[in-house]
Amino acid sequence: MHIDSESFFVALADELNAHPEQFKVLGDCDMVAALVMRKPDGDFAVRIEFESLRVEAVAEIAAAEAARADYSLDGPISAWQAMFDDILANGAASGRLTINSLALLGTDIRLRGDDPMGVDKFSRFNQTLQEYLDGAARVAVAAS
Secondary structure (H helix, E strand, O other): OEOOOHHHHHHHHHHHHOOHHHHHHHOOEEEEEEEEEEOOOOOEEEEEEEEEOEEEEEEEEOHHHHHHOOEEEEEEHHHHHHHHHHHHHHOOOOHHHOHHHHHHHOOOOEEEOOOHHHHHHHHHHHHHHHHHHHHHHHOOOEOO
């Protein structure tokens, strides 16, 4: 499964939704995140809706629609692939390859958003997002 596909992010949602007991400790989460992967042959973007202890919806969107989410994380597919490679190698993202570190450094993956309250949701719920992304350790991934 390729990281730049809706089916990959649906599989991550299925993984998270199958194990609510693992996410209960993180608390309820109410956010809409957009992830944008920049590629020379056309960008890929996905919208992920978290509600309570579940992912309620995943949909591929046009990169221009990412601004409609609470926040977006935007960067080259190589940076996203490096994070997912680290997840596969370690069972979870580590060090500077966590989504929080990548976004805070802002060198490859940038946190974007027009509404400060929406952007704040990244800070409040980034561990839930990381746990969702770490599900890739249990889902086969590859770059396209």
